[in-house]
Amino acid sequence: MINQFPTNPFSIRNHRLFTGNEPVPFLRSPNQSGDFAPRGIIIHDTAGRLDKGNAVGWFLSSEARASAHLVVERDGSVTQQVGFERRAWHAGKSSYQGQRDVNVFAFGIEMVNLGKCSKQRDGSFQPWFKGSYWDGTDGFSFSFAASRAHGKGWWLDYSSAQIRTVTHLCAALIGKYDLSFIAGHWEISPGRKIDPNPLFPLDALRTRLLGAEREDEVSSILLADANLRRWPSYHDNVIAVLAKGTPVEIIRSGHYKPLGQSEIWHLVEAGDQQGWISGTLIEAPCSATLH
Numbered sequence: 001m002i003n004q005f006p007t008n009p010f011s012i013r014n015h016r017l018f019t020g021n022e023p024v025p026f027l028r029s030p031n032q033s034g035d036f037a038p039r040g041i042i043i044h045d046t047a048g049r050l051d052k053g054n055a056v057g058w059f060l061s062s063e064a065r066a067s068a069h070l071v072v073e074r075d076g077s078v079t080q081q082v083g084f085e086r087r088a089w090h091a092g093k094s095s096y097q098g099q100r101d102v103n104v105f106a107f108g109i110e111m112v113n114l115g116k117c118s119k120q121r122d123g124s125f126q127p128w129f130k131g132s133y134w135d136g137t138d139g140f141s142f143s144f145a146a147s148r149a150h151g152k153g154w155w156l157d158y159s160s161a162q163i164r165t166v167t168h169l170c171a172a173l174i175g176k177y178d179l180s181f182i183a184g185h186w187e188i189s190p191g192r193k194i195d196p197n198p199l200f201p202l203d204a205l206r207t208r209l210l211g212a213e214r215e216d217e218v219s220s221i222l223l224a225d226a227n228l229r230r231w232p233s234y235h236d237n238v239i240a241v242l243a244k245g246t247p248v249e250i251i252r253s254g255h256y257k258p259l260g261q262s263e264i265w266h267l268v269e270a271g272d273q274q275g276w277i278s279g280t281l282i283e284a285p286c287s288a289t290l291h
Ligand SMILES: [Zn+2]
Pocket: 043, 044, 045, 090, 185, 193, 195
C-alpha cells in the first residue's frame, strides 16, 4: 500500500516497534498467549490514573489478567508490552462482524485517559476512581458529550500527541500486517465497554488510514465491452463505452423489460461516471440484491 506517512517515526522489525534504529521500550506483560493472526486494530483507553507508567505497570502484573500490544501515554510516548506475533488480552468478551474473541485477530492499543467523569460542585471533574482534575490545568480539556454507545458524561480530551502517535502506530501496523479494520472497544463489546470516549476521532482515523467505508458496495467486473446507459433501455442513451475487464461498483439492480422480456440491469459507478448496464455484461456479483 502507499505510504501515506513518509514522516512516520515508527517501523516494525521482528514484531517489535522501533523509532528510527531504536526499539521503543519493551516491558513484557505476562498476560499474553500464542495463536494470533492479526486482521485489525482495537483502540482502547485505560480509564485510569494519568501518571506516566501507571497503566504499563498494571499490565506488568499477572493479577491484571489484561494487556495491550501498545500503551500510549498523554505525552505521546509509547511502550510495547506484547510482541506483534502474540495475542494480547485487551478485548475480553467481544465480537467483530460476527466473529467472537477479537483478541485472536486484533492488535490492542491503549491510550491513557480517565474514562467517564462527572462534574463536581467546585467545577472539577471526577473519574470513577475519585481524584479531582481541572479543565485548563496540565493541558486538560474536558467536554460534555453524549452518544447512544457512551451515555452522557464529561470526558477528558485525548492529547494531540496521543492522537498523532496512535495515527502513526496504526499506519505502521496496517503497512506491516495488511490489516482491514480499526474499531473502538465499545464497537466490539457494546453495552459492556465505552472506550475510547466519544471525543476520539475514530471515523476520521478510519477514513484516513483505510479509505471510505466500502462494505455496502458490490464490486464487479465487465465480461465484455459494455454501453453505459442513462436508463435501463436500448434507446439512444449511451453515456460511455466501457472496456471489458473494467471494475464497476453496483449501486442497485432491478428487473426491466426494454425488449418486452424481463432483464436484470445494474446501476453502476465506473470511475466518476454513473449509469445503467445490462446484467448479462457483468460478472454475477455474489451479494447484489434485487429491489
Ligand atoms: Zn478497552
